[in-house]
Amino acid sequence: MKSNNRISPPRRLTDMIFRELYHQVPFNVAVIDRNYNVVDANKNFTEYFGNWKNKKCYAVYKKLKKPCKDCPSIEVFKKGKPIVADAVGIDQHGRKTHYVGHVFPLRTKEGGPVDYALEMTSTVTETDRWQQEYQILFDRVPCYITVIGEDYRIVRANEAFRNNFGEVLGQHCYKVYKRRTTKCPNCPAAKTFRDGRVHHSTQSGIGKRGQDIHYGVSTSPLMRGNDNIAHVIEISNDITALKKLEHQVIEAERLGAVGQTVAGLAHSIKNILMGLEGGKYIVSLGLNKNDKEMISEGWEMLERNFEKTTSLVKDFLSFSKGRLPQLKMIKPGFLVKEIVDLYKDIAAQSGIELKSEIDKNVKKAPLDPDGIHTCLTNLVSNAIDACIMGKQKGTEVNIKVSEGRDKLIFEVSDNGSGIDYEIKKKIFTTFFTTKGGEGTGLGLLTTRKIVQEHGGKILVDSEKGSGARFRMEFPRKRLMALYKEMK
Amino acid sequence: MQPKVLIIDDEADVIKYLTVVLKSNGFLPYSISSVKNAKAEVEKINPDLICLDIMMPEETGLSFYAKLKRDNNYRDIPVIIISGVVQAGEFDFQSYLSDNSMPPPDHFLEKPINVEEFICTINKLIKTGSSSKSGGDA
Numbered sequence: 001m002k003s004n005n006r007i008s009p010p011r012r013l014t015d016m017i018f019r020e021l022y023h024q025v026p027f028n029v030a031v032i033d034r035n036y037n038v039v040d041a042n043k044n045f046t047e048y049f050g051n052w053k054n055k056k057c058y059a060v061y062k063k064l065k066k067p068c069k070d071c072p073s074i075e076v077f078k079k080g081k082p083i084v085a086d087a088v089g090i091d092q093h094g095r096k097t098h099y100v101g102h103v104f105p106l107r108t109k110e111g112g113p114v115d116y117a118l119e120m121t122s123t124v125t126e127t128d129r130w131q132q133e134y135q136i137l138f139d140r141v142p143c144y145i146t147v148i149g150e151d152y153r154i155v156r157a158n159e160a161f162r163n164n165f166g167e168v169l170g171q172h173c174y175k176v177y178k179r180r181t182t183k184c185p186n187c188p189a190a191k192t193f194r195d196g197r198v199h200h201s202t203q204s205g206i207g208k209r210g211q212d213i214h215y216g217v218s219t220s221p222l223m224r225g226n227d228n229i230a231h232v233i234e235i236s237n238d239i240t241a242l243k244k245l246e247h248q249v250i251e252a253e254r255l256g257a258v259g260q261t262v263a264g265l266a267h268s269i270k271n272i273l274m275g276l277e278g279g280k281y282i283v284s285l286g287l288n289k290n291d292k293e294m295i296s297e298g299w300e301m302l303e304r305n306f307e308k309t310t311s312l313v314k315d316f317l318s319f320s321k322g323r324l325p326q327l328k329m330i331k332p333g334f335l336v337k338e339i340v341d342l343y344k345d346i347a348a349q350s351g352i353e354l355k356s357e358i359d360k361n362v363k364k365a366p367l368d369p370d371g372i373h374t375c376l377t378n379l380v381s382n383a384i385d386a387c388i389m390g391k392q393k394g395t396e397v398n399i400k401v402s403e404g405r406d407k408l409i410f411e412v413s414d415n416g417s418g419i420d421y422e423i424k425k426k427i428f429t430t431f432f433t434t435k436g437g438e439g440t441g442l443g444l445l446t447t448r449k450i451v452q453e454h455g456g457k458i459l460v461d462s463e464k465g466s467g468a469r470f471r472m473e474f475p476r477k478r479l480m481a482l483y484k485e486m487k
Numbered sequence: 488m489q490p491k492v493l494i495i496d497d498e499a500d501v502i503k504y505l506t507v508v509l510k511s512n513g514f515l516p517y518s519i520s521s522v523k524n525a526k527a528e529v530e531k532i533n534p535d536l537i538c539l540d541i542m543m544p545e546e547t548g549l550s551f552y553a554k555l556k557r558d559n560n561y562r563d564i565p566v567i568i569i570s571g572v573v574q575a576g577e578f579d580f581q582s583y584l585s586d587n588s589m590p591p592p593d594h595f596l597e598k599p600i601n602v603e604e605f606i607c608t609i610n611k612l613i614k615t616g617s618s619s620k621s622g623g624d625a
Contacts, residue, residue: 270571271498274599278504281602285511294507301500 027120028099031106032057032073039116048123050092057119061089072103073117080105080114086124098128144215144236147222148173148189155231164208173234177205177215189232192219196229202239214243264445268312275305315446325368325453327483332365332372332401332408333358339376339399343384352387352395354380359402365474366483371450372410378443379412379470386416386468406476407456413469447472455482489515490613493534495525495551496569497543501598505538505569512606522546526554529561535613539592541570556589565612571598 022029028045030038030052038052038060046052049060057073058064067074072085086100101121105114138145139159147156152172162168165176173189174180183190188199198220207213215236222231282298285291340356347354380397387395400411451458455478462468492514494505502518509516519528522543529537537555539548548568556562580591594608 267571270598271501274504274571275498275500277599278500278507281504282507285507297503301503304500 025120027122030057030060030119030121032117032119033115034077036067036071036073045121048091048097049089061087063090072101073119076103076105076117077114096125097123098125099123142237144234144238146173146234148232148234150193150230152183152187152189177203177236179206188217188219189234192221192232193229196221196223203236212240213238214240265312265316272305272308272312275301275308279303279305315443324486325371325450325482327366327368327479327486329364329366329483330369332362332367332410335367335369335372335376336399336401336410338373339380342377343380343397347384347387347397350384350388351393352384352397354384355396355398357398357400357402359400361403362401362408363403365408365476366479367454367474368450371453375447375450375472376410376412378447379472382443383412383414383416383468383470386414388416404473408474408476408479410472410474411469413467415467455479489513490535490609491515491517491532492536492538492609493525493528493532494518494538495522495543495548496538496540497521498540501540501569508602508605509609514609522548522551525551529555529564534564536609537564537566538569539566541568541572552592553589563616565593565616567594567596567608567612568592569596569598569600 023043025042026044028042028048030041030045033039036056036058038055038057041049041052052060056067058067058071062068068087070085070087072083072087075083082102082104084100084102086098089097089099091097099121101119104118104120106116106118107113108115141158142160144161144164145158146154146161149155152174153170154168154173154176155170157165157168168176172183174182174184174187178184184203186201186203188201188203191197191199198218200216200218203215203217205213205215216239217234217236220233220235221229222233223229279298279300279302282301283295284298286294286296286298336356336358340354344354376399380399383397387397395415397412397414397416400409400413402409402411448458451472451474454474456472456474459471459473460468461471492509494502494509494516496502496505496518497520499520502520506516506518517528517532517534519525523546539552541548548570552566552568555564555566580589593612596605596608
């Protein structure tokens with residue numbers, strides 16, 4: 001066979017190779033005799049620890065005057081077997097250094113006693129420093145960090161976590177956080193185990209004294225290479241104070257809204273009462289004077305204001321109903337057409353032209369058809385009223401639907417009487433009407449409510465005497481998010 | 488001669504009601520349903536007193552009030568604000584008009600009005616004239 005013909009390199013060459021290797025290996029290599037003398041060392045060792053000739057190993061490695069108590073070479077001399085050890089020494093510049101070493105026994109006679117110890121050390125100072133820094137970071141960051149295994153047991157926890165929850169290694173995370181005996185139904189760690197992605201969520205737990213605690217939780221996969229996810233890192237923050245504050249703000253806003261609504265309702269009721277009082281006064285005066293015309297006038301006033309009471313109550317009940325939008329994928333242009341059909345004749349009767357503009361680029365959108373129909377009805381009937389009140393010729397109302405930058409836009413504009421700035425300030429916050437006997441003042445509030453329920457906003461642009469433009473904007477992303485949530 | 492009272496209110500029923508009340512109490516009522524032509528009406532009638540609503544289309548009663556008080560020819564006409572916006576005791580005029588030099592209205596009445604109080608106030612104001620004339624408060 002060809003391999004039998006292989007020619008061995010001359011001994012000198014082998015020596016040269018070994019010598020070269022001895023000096024080039026990325027380790028500090030030193031040979032120590034039984035009396036701790038350094039008898040030989042490679043270039044790396046010399047560069048790292050400095051001059052070693054005629055010196056004891058403990059003086060070179062650690063600048064000591066006596067042998068180290070835990071000398072690994074003594075072990076090798078005693079047992080004749082290689083060992084691995086780590087130690088802390090001082091380099092030739094006086095810097096503290098952490099190194100790991102493999103110590104091998106060297107015998108001059110085969111089967112004889114160990115004459116020398118061959119020490120191959122590599123410094124791990126940098127790695128060690130990184131590890132220490134990482135450990136400090138892990139322990140001191142102002143949040144709880146745990147590493148969770150596939151069985152949901154905590155395998156590591158940082159100092160902040162240990163200080164708050166105690167020594168919990170080996171316990172199930174759901175027991176520690178929530179005192180549960182089974183896995184949480186919406187566990188973010190389970191999601192990360194499943195899809196390998198980072199997940200964020202808000203969780204509620206129970207504190208040491210049984211109090212409710214809210215956490216903001218992030219879970220990230222912990223894997224090496226392409227292996228399966230063996231662990232998940234869970235980082236959580238106590239957001240209880242933030243939640244409380246949020247709750248207080250919502251409560252304050254709710255109370256504010258309740259106050260505004262009650263004030264608005266009182267305003268509407270006062271107007272109706274004024275009409276009822278008026279009717280009563282005129283009827284009574286007519287009876288005193290035996291004036292039939294006056295009695296009939298007062299009676300009509302009473303009837304009108306009773307009717308107003310009915311519509312106010314109906315509108316108010318419909319406004320106060322908490323309702324989630326029932327989203328359906330529809331063509332927005334279709335809704336515009338419906339409204340035009342509904343109001344075309346009414347507008348024409350008052351000499352108003354009702355126009356529509358449907359942008360060809362408008363795509364289907366998840367909308368609550370009834371809700372948007374109500375919004376458009378409110379805005380169009382307001383616009384028609386504004387045109388009638390303006391009492392000008394050539395008035396028109398335009399309904400437009402278009403596609404903006406990632407948003408669907410409905411616009412209702414008119415060239416009627418316009419809105420005074422003082423009214424504009426209040427138009428969406430308090431409910432009142434400037435339409436005399438016609439409105440209850442809830443139309444725009446209801447419209448705003450429906451638009452907000454769709455994740456959108458409503459804007460008004462108006463100058464006194466030059467008409468108004470109401471714009472409902474629905475960000476597409478929010479509509480889709482709501483649609484997915486609803487499904 | 489009967490004192491002339493101009494009612495400015497967008498609600499037809501309010502106009503009707505106040506007109507009847509004023510007529511049956513010996514006043515000569517005039518009315519207009521928006522602020523738009525109110526100034527022209529004031530110039531035409533030269534009323535002894537104005538009853539003014541706040542919330543009206545096109546322009547609010549308060550912006551008309553400000554215009555009236557800036558006009559030397561008409562600033563002495565007493566004005567009663569009649570509104571359902573706020574309660575009588577809580578009517579903070581300055582929060583509505585950011586002009587500290589503007590004299591406050593002579594009187595504020597909350598809807599629904601008390602007829603006796605209404606007539607009594609009108610009689611008093613027509614007799615004494617607007618407080619803005621004498622520099623006093625309402």
